[in-house]
Amino acid sequence: MRTLRRLKFMSSPSLSDLGKREPAAAADERGTQQRRACANATWNSIHNGVIAVFQRKGLPDQELFSLNEGVRQLLKTELGSFFTEYLQNQLLTKGMVILRDKIRFYEGQKLLDSLAETWDFFFSDVLPMLQAIFYPVQGKEPSVRQLALLHFRNAITLSVKLEDALARAHARVPPAIVQMLLVLQGVHESRGVTEDYLRLETLVQKVVSPYLGTYGLHSSEGPFTHSCILELQRDKAAAAAVLGAVRKRPSVVPMAGQDPALSTSHPFYDVARHGILQVAGDDRFGRRVVTFSCCRMPPSHELDHQRLLEYKKNLKALYVVHPTSFIKVLWNILKPLISHKFGKKVIYFNYLSELHEHLKYDQLVIPPEVLRYDEKLQSLHEGRTPPPTKTPPPRPPLPTQQFGVSLQYLKDKNQGELIPPVLRFTVTYLREKGLRTEGLFRRSASAQTVREIQRLYNQGKPVNFDDYGDIHIPAVILKTFLRELPQPLLTFQAYEQILGITCVESSLRVTRCRQILRSLPDHNYVVLCYLMGFLHAVSRESIFNKMNSSNLACVFGLNLIWPSQGVSSLSALVPLNMFTELLIEYYEKIFSTPEAPGERGLAPWEQGSRAAPLQEAVPRTQATGLTKPTLPPSPLMAARRRL
Secondary structure (H helix, E strand, O other): OHHHHHHHHHOOHHHHOHHHHHHHHHHHHHHHHHHHHHHHHHHHHHHHHHHHHHOOOOOOOOHHHHHHHHHHHHHHOHHHHHHHHHHHHHHHHHHHHHHHOOOOOOOHHHHHHHHHHHHHHHHHHHHHHHHHHOHHHOOOOOOHHHHHHHHHHHHHHOOOOHHHHHHOOOOOOOHHHHHHHHHHHOOOOOOOOOHHHHHHHHHHHHHHHHHOOOOOOOEOOOOOOEOOOOOOOOOHHHHHHHHHHHHOOOOOOOOOOOOOOOOOOOOOHHHHOOOOEEEEEEOOOOOEEEEEOHHHOOOOOOOOHHHHHHHHHHOOOEEEEOOOHHHHHHHHHHHHHHOHHHHOOEEEEOOHHHHHHOOOHHHOOOOHHHHHHHHHHHHHHHHOOOOOOOOOOOOOOOOOOOOOOOHHHHHHHOOOOOOOHHHHHHHHHHHHHOOOOOOOOOOOOOHHHHHHHHHHHHOOOOOOHHHOOOOHHHHHHHHHHHHOOOOOOOOHHHHHHHHHHHHOOHHHHHHHHHHHHHOOOHHHHHHHHHHHHHHHHHHOOHHHHOOOHHHHHHHHHHHHOOOOOOOOOHHHHHHHHHHHHHHHHOHHHHHOOOOOOOOOOOOHHHHHHHHHHHHHHHHHHHHOOOOOOOOOOOHHHHHHHHO
16 A cells, blocks of 8 residues: 555656645735735725715825826726726715715705705816826726716706706706706717706706797796797708708808718718818918808707817817807806816807908808898897998008009019019028928917018018017918918919819829919919929928928918809818929929929920019029029920930
8 A cells, every 4th residue: 555655646747746836826826815905905095085075075185196096006907997887886876875965855946056066066176086086097988077977967967856946936047057957968978869868958958948039949838938949950841941052152161962072981070961160261360260150050969069179279269159148148157167268269249240350251151040140130239220330441552562462563563573572581581590490380370460560561661570589470471471362372263273183193193283383374473483492492391390291281272272252162172282282292393394204394385484484583582682493494495405
């Protein structure tokens, strides 16, 4: 037996290594237990911290940093995948119960006042603290903010007797209740429209409708009377009539179903198909104008309105036409919560005619509904149609006028110079000091400064850009000069030809550009050649200024060409920018070389017609110290090359 036991022991490798493996396995087990204990301790600290926030106890100093680190560590462990579920089922549920228990038995006006106080505390204290604690989780969907607001909606707003309180006669609705309902209405769930969301919509209508006038649907069911609700859905016949009227306007951007350039796979197809946002050129200070037609906004459960909010920080000014008293009051309530800086950008206009001072009114894309409403407002004003706005009679331009006059006028008033003085001075200054400025031509300048410089130029006074200390000011002046020409530099006649550039095979587009430029007047061709030479030099410094030919084309496309009537549509921006990019990128081939590789060059007689005005511009350019534009060869030189 002794021998058998020894043989069995020696013949089993697993048993022979048992003494070596036991310490390693025990160490792994202890490490696992320690990690779990550490994770549990982290969970508990986060749980206690969040509950303390809901209980209005606050957090000690440095506690927020510790909780952030704890969240980061948990996300790296196997428990990180359960983080969102734990946040919803444990932390937010317990927190909302704490808030709800204080108001659940209230009714009537007492409920409204208590719920308003609870919302103020949640929105001002709890929600920012939750976002701060779970800051490492940002970027994941659904967000912490969205989860918290949805839990507040379901656990508090819809669980108390808010509808009964609003239905009582002489109920006083605190502003915080209005804010609460509007904020919660903007929160969307991934599963779409739910029963809870529709219940909230009913509450929103009860609160908002008294401020919307007497237009819309009326209901007298129950003690609470709906004075009106927003007309969110029109019947098909009315919608078809409006769409038919819109199609007749040449300046209206086509809908997605009409324009093949608007693909259904585009991320903003849902916005484009309604015609909500439309580009309307630039204002008088060179800032891009985008019209937002509120009358075309569909219900929030058909279109996520939150997608449009991220652009408010990029606005230089927000013009609100036909604001109601409710909108003004609501904005005054929400302005401290949103941004005081943004609030200064909001300007109200009661009538469309007031926009003439700030915008190019004829370029605006105004829906027919808005035009009819504006006429109705004017007819109701004091019971009669208000007198038209008095505008001063047109005056002849000053002898030294530089902005808003034709190239021929500038040539006649500047001793035959082909290059306008404003263009020459700004290009010279930017060549010397601005070629490597990051974001050149992309930044805006003070509107007051732009007006001041325009006034100096128009009065024939010298302008020293060094006095302003901003390299972007001459860049804005250059764009403003091009934009205020009575006729675009590329002329109205070339507009339709340029739109067809996308239909040309890519290898032949340079040739097509040269063919289009043949139709330009000689003066326009010289100025365009001078400008493109400068922009080509800017693009060659793109490693420093981040402005390649594509970026420059986006900036200058609409400043070089626009239609004679209306404004360029969204689908027209692609060919306009492509044509401009080709002029910048292939400047030397289009303006200098008689033949591009594999392409037919200009005929000798055509070269001669271009050489004369360019030769005329050379001595004046040299006299002012500017870089001479490269000239196409003369007919004699072209003949020698062929020989």
